[in-house]
Amino acid sequence: MKFWKMNKIKYLISLTTLILVVACGSNKPPESGTAEELYSRAMELFDDEDYLDAASHFEIIKLQYPASLYADDAQFHIAEINYRRKEYIMAAFNFSLLRRIYPGSPHVKDALMKNAMCFYELSPPYDRDQDYTMKAIESFQEFQYLYPEDSLYTEATNKIIELRNKLAYREYFTAQLYTKMDSPLSAMIYYETVINKFSDTEYFEPAFFGKIEMLVWMKRNEEAASMIGAYRKTFPNGPNINNLPNITVSSK
Incomplete structure (x- = not known):
């Protein structure tokens, strides 16, 4: 909720800015007319990649004809313009707004996938805060839950795999960093996070x-021996199968 409250403010600011930019940059204001006429002109501008003028026409449709058959189309194309202009935070807001205001729109499915793609584009390198990465994963998973037979299901799966690998590498990299700092206990905690999550x-x-290496380093031989056995069962052809240490566990 905090994300959307903050970005609702950004949306209003961006809308005001858009109106000012269009007013200054256009020779004439958007034409008046019926919803159909405005939408036809808006789509001409959109297809010509005149995105600012197109957006102003779509906004007028929403304001003057909020109950028309073109209102949800206008909302979708406003979001699509944000996306094409790489304004991903605003695009995510507007795609989500379409789903909330027009839940019966034929654009809802595409809006959900595009919403996920916005967060995907916002996902930063592994060493930054991963809030957008998590939002992207959640959105792709929601798409898969609602549309399990859709042709984009596989693409969503691939994006989830990519993003989860990024999250895993973040933990794995930290483990390696602690290893280089001669802190095996701290390193093992992060290795365990990768293993468990x-x-x-x-x-x-x-x-x-x-984790096996850290256990050996700390001379926790019984745990290490148990992990080695688990490794052999889990990864019988693993790349480190021949690098496993020989552990002697004293009998009591």
């Missing part, structure tokens, strides 16, 4: 092996 990523196996 990101077993579906490419960092699962190296984190598993990394």
Whole structure:
């Protein structure tokens, strides 16, 4: 809710700015007319990639004809203009707004996928805050839940895999950093995070092996031996299968 409250303010500011820019940059204001006439002109501008003028026409349709058959189309294209102009925060807001105001619109499915793509584009490198990454994953998962038979299901899966690998690498990188700092206990905590939360990523196996190395380093041989056995069962052809240490556990 906080995200949308903040961006509602940004949306109003951006809308005001858009009106001022269009007013200054256009030779004439958007024409008046019926909703159909305005929409036809807006789409001509949109197809010509005259996005600012197109957006002003779509906004007028929403303001003057909010109950018309073109209102949801106008809202969708406003969001699409934001997306094409790489204004991803505003695009996400407007795609979400369409879903809330026009839940019966034929654009709802595309708006959900595009909303997820906005967060995907906003997802930063692994060493930054990953809030947008999490929002993207949640949005792609919501799309898959609502449209399991859709042709874009596979694309959503691929994006989720990519983003989860980024989150896993963030934890794995931190583990390696602590290893270089001679802090095996701290490193092991991050390896365990990868093992417990990101077993579906490419960092699962190296984190598993990394934890074994940390246990050996700390001379926790019984735990290390148990992990080695688990590694052999889980990764019988794993890249580190021949690098597993030989552990001797004293009998009591």
